[in-house]
Amino acid sequence: MRDLYDVLGVARAASQNELKQAYRKLARAHHPDTNPDDPKAEERFKEISAAYDTLSDVEKRKAYDQFGASGGTSAQGFDPNDFRDFAQERGFDISDLFGDLFGGGRRRTGGSRGRPRTRRGVDLETRVTLSFDDALRGARVTVPVAKDGPCGDCAGTGAAPGTSRSACPDCGGSGERQVNQGFFATSEPCRRCRGKGIVIETPCAACAGAGQARRTKRYTVKIPAGISDGARIRVRGKGLDGEHGGAAGDLWVVVQVLPSERFVRRGLDIIVDVPITFPEAALGAEIDVPTPLGERVRVKVPAGSADGKLLRIRGRGAPAQSGDDGALLVRLKLLVPQGLSTQQTEALERFAALDGASDPRAELFG
Ligand SMILES: [Zn+2]
Ligand SMILES: [Zn+2]
Structure with missing residues (x-):
């Protein structure tokens, strides 16, 4: 001290x-x-x-x-x-x-x-909402937190600026008054100062003499890239102040991540549905798919790929806090040709005739 x-x-x-x-x-x-x-x-x-x-x-x-x-x-x-x-x-x-x-x-x-006794300050919790993209890229957010702290106008004294507090004249600053009850002398809180021992002649206008004021503090919090929905980030020492020299509490920032129209997150992996034509699925193809960060990557579709097949592209999912980043999972959505022209119909009928031997449903009745 x-x-x-x-x-x-x-x-x-x-x-x-x-x-x-x-x-x-x-x-x-x-x-x-x-x-x-x-x-x-x-x-x-x-x-x-x-x-x-x-x-x-x-x-x-x-x-x-x-x-x-x-x-x-x-x-x-x-x-x-x-x-x-x-x-x-x-x-x-x-x-x-x-x-x-x-x-x-x-x-x-x-x-x-x-x-x-020293007492640690209370933890506070606040929520932030991030877009799907911002959660992947990481972000800096400013969170407002309402806290009671020393009034700025009177520096916590409760006395109007330029005036000061003084010892209560009724109790001499002790906050207590002796009360004689027969043989016993007990003490009770001084009425004038309500046991505080001090009086404020001219209360601070901003806090009405309380010395405390609710202020909105703003903290800038770094959200790491790849944060997931529901994650909690601890900001040490930004909760309420401790008492009697105790450490301040922490501020917990709970992150809500808004869904994307195109991508779905599963842990660190990110799933994207990609349409594929019947010939591409049957014959195999190289197709371009979008990544969550707006890039375009080429992926090979193996010949004979079924509807719903997942193609894994490593390292294109959500960034990991430690270890390997997630993968982008390309989920193939097979398009069935519709509104066929005469020529297309003929071609498919020829195809069916060539394929004809096997009944795909035979096993269902076995
Ligand atoms: Zn004040
Ligand atoms: Zn008093």
């Missing part, structure tokens, strides 16, 4: 005004929205916001100056958990003081001294 003054690049004696100016400059430069391609921007932005959140608040700054960098137990600097224990042992409620530093989630577990 870096020294908070270092994070903002100000002297320890900096005035509130200097802090504010330093913060604004940094927050603008590092805001995730202005750095969509830099995955570290969000981390830096959070660090900057958290530093400002503490130092802009007189009470918190005092506590930090007293216990933070100088009063800590470790030489490396400020360990939030050491600080938490240190303060709690002295009966000093700081559960709110640095809550925002650790991912925004505050967990008050009835006086438990346990450190907040």
